[in-house]
Amino acid sequence: MNAVAVSIQNLEFKYPGQITSCLNTINLEVAAGERFGLFGPNGAGKTTLMNCMTGLLNYQQGSIRLFGNEVINNRKTVNNLFGFVPQDFSFYQELSPVENLNFFGAWSGMDKAVIKKKSEELLEVLGLADVRNKPVEKFSGGMKRRVNLAIGVMNTPRILFLDEPTVGVDVHTRQAIISYLKELNNNGTTLIYTSHQLNEAEDLCNKIAMIDDGKIIVHDSLTQLLTEYKEEGLEGLFIHLTGKMYRDS
Template sequence: MAVNNSLAIDIENMGFRYPGNSELFISGLNLQVQKGERFGLFGPNAAGKTTLISLMTGLLSVDEGHIRLFGREVGRRNNAVSKLFGFVPQDFSFYQELTPVENLEFFGAWSGLDKQTIRKRTDELLHILGLEEVRNKQVQKFSGGMKRRVNLAIGVFHKPQILFLDEPTVGVDVQTRYAIIKYLLELNKHGTTLIYTSHQLSEAEGLCEQVALIDDGKIIAHDDLDKLLKDYHQDSLEHLFLNLTGKGYRNDV
């Protein structure tokens, strides 16, 4: 089968069922994300966003079809694929007892980097993300915004080609949000493909060029953001979102 290497992500007829369930939660899903794209994945609670990201990062395994990152099949503990992407989860995914430097040293080693690269990259990232002054302080004493920056630093530490971002700016002040978005745009300018998911749709409008809306495990819209707004006669991503997914409550059980 021919593999298109210009595709950062290629999902083909993918099906997934939760353990213990006989029915597929996601069935026959197809999605392509081009290399260097800024891609936003949006949907209500329990729509399948986190599940889809978990499948793309190998945290969950597909039951049917394929997911490929730059032509390589995603699977549990596929080291070659793991090196291709970085992940910035919504939760603070680091050791709060450690300092930013100690966290970066550890996660850098687990990402397969050598000692010298780790040292160089640590200095570089702490400078970019404004954490130099607190480099040797325990992260548990940091504010929410500072912790978000540490979370991001670990995700981008090994210069991944694809960066998955799950609510990277939730709970931060305006300054931190501005700095994080600016940095993400900078990364993208240098070729990093961004896969972004969030409930902050106004922020997403400034960041994403391609958008997919997911609901009940299905992609219900996927296209260039401007084109989608035009096609559905909406003036904002939020209105488009409400128009396509409805205004009723969603119970996430």
């Protein structure tokens, strides 16, 4: 049986000043090595849940454990376990890919030699070797996404959180990113992924959960859910479970 990568129990979270909870009694388990997708309409609580899992938000009740370590109490240990690819570009635009990787590598606690080796490898794999010394601010959106991903996996994380990692990129870049993510997963990295690109998600994820109004409404393997709800794809399943109304108005 696989180890549990992420274990969430009775999680409650509300933003300061809010009366109602944003996340209500969330219970969720993600096994190590899974490619887990978290989906839901806008404002459902996906990003909030991911921010709680990565320690960016302090939850008020319940528990989140990454490989058995409570997120709130073991920041340093937990932060060594995962990598994060936020939806926004999370790097220094003035710096080149190499300079960004050197800096974030150092902040991940890696030593100089390892940083050098790993960054060379990542630049090569993600097709950034030719532009390694150019400032990222001059890159296209797709190239910036690859830099964003490279920094997220720099510390060879056991869990990789991805918040819409392919938003705004062309088909080629999307294919390259998804292919690289699968490769990472084959090497043992657990993927926790959110996106509105449901076709892409269908291709990548083997387990999914749907969140709506701060609650997990389903959680199972994609195949099992499609069979259960008699849908042919994730998009159909999404509409079936969350309805057709606008959710962020």
